Amino acid sequence: MAEIVLRNLTKRWGSFTGVERTNLTIADQEFLVLLGPSGCGKTTTMRMIAGLEEASEGDILIGGRRVNGLDPKDRDIAMVFQSYALYPNMNVYENIRFPLKVRRVPAAEHHERVMRAARMVELTEFLERRPGELSGGQRQRVALARAIVRQPNVFLMDEPLSNLDAKLRVSTRAQIKNLSHELKVTTIYVTHDQVEAMTLADRVVIMKRGVIQQVGSPVEIYDRPANTFVAGFIGNPAMNLMTGELRGGVFSGENVRIAGINGPDGAVVLGFRAEDASVVPAGGDIVAPTYTMELLGDATMVAVRAGGALVTVKAQKDYRIEIGAPVEISVPAGICHLFDAAEGNRIETAG
Missing domain, CATH: 2.40.50.140 (Nucleic acid-binding proteins)
Structure with a gap:
């Protein structure tokens, strides 16, 4: 079980508060989207969950265990970033396999797990290519496969589609939606794009200046916005x-x-x-x-x-x-x- 609970989670840098007393429960296998404009605190919240930022106050629980003091590698999470962060000297197969080698997974399991992840993101015909020979969409799929191969309890995705063109964003968004349904892994997805939030999320958390404005399903937020900020942020047009x-x-x-x-x-x-x-x-x-x-x-x-x-x-x-x-x-x-x-x-x- 990978329920995530945030209790009074706060992040400060001197007198500036990036995230203020956030209380939120993300259910096991839920796909939750943190949505808001730049500087609203969504990425900072994700980085605290990942262990890349230390919380100033509050608690982070994953599967009932308080993880504030744990290193990122001990939190059983996989991250997909805006930048693909692939190794240019390795081919696609080795890039996907790399997390298994680092975590000392028995070598006998590697091939089956790599091939399963590659099939899920439709990369089997590109396994011998290097990242420089791939399109942006293909490289993002390699990054997704590298996260999938770890079989983590939690996926954290930080603006994974923002470097793609409009057509690729649509197709890759559909792939992420399908993967979420197939993998059934608790996922937190950060974006400033309300279309991504509305199409992907089980629930959406809308943030402004470090404070949660509304939490609900895409339909609830679209039909009953809590305030003018949410009303003016959700919808195309707003x-x-x-x-x-x-x-x-x-x-x-x-x-x-x-x-x-x-x-x-x-x-x-x-x-x-x-x-x-x-x-x-x-x-x-x-x-x-x-x-x-x-x-x-x-x-x-x-x-x-x-x-x-x-x-x-x-x-x-x-x-x-x-x-x-x-x-x-x-x-x-x-x-x-x-x-x-x-x-x-x-x-x-x-x-």
Whole structure:
């Protein structure tokens, strides 16, 4: 069992706090993603779990054992980094095999374990090549195979796809997802890419300035963001967020008036997803000049200025409009989210 428990985990450098009193339990065999912008503390959290950074305060438990004082090699973890860290003088077979030699695994087991790992990442035809003869995606698969061959209790993956181009990221992401299902090993994955988080994770942990903002499944975080930071970080495009006043169930702001909103009177931030609104011929809740139009193939994204923000809506793929031309957007009250204007926290409503 490789349940991981973080208790009041904190990392400080002088007066700067990189991670602040993090409490989190990662279930055995769970695929957990730490997500957030650069400098939010996600990589520092992973490095403390790995033993590459010493915690200033708090406890790290892996499989019920406190590991704070253990060296990285004694924590039974395997890491996959942004940089592939392959040995250029070794071929693919020897790169994958290397962890077995270091850990003194009986030589009789090496070939079977190397071949199994190579098959899992589709590298069997490249075993005699050296890293310099491989593409970026192939080198990342070698790094994955080298982690798999160890058969660890925990995988730690730190931005493993960030050096790949867009097409390779998609295919390698699918491979990691399939491997996670097949291997059933507790995995912590660090990324700043919310698409990776949403597609890979059992649960997502969103961090900001060393503090956890929300923990939940991708669906929970997408459908019920805890605050405006999460709402503005998750989704492609991110949730539209408009500032305005709510009075008697009517939200009003720059170029916007939406009736039927259930919430307390006063200053609020109203949010909605681009795919939940629609362009209409007349009677829209948002009426404004078109700021821009983007053709995406399967849809057309239309943006306007409303509620002090740039607001986007997803229209039909054949929809066309000139920049500057007036557009009307319908925003159903039932799909709107409300947030406190001062702190940005979600306002829960009865209906």
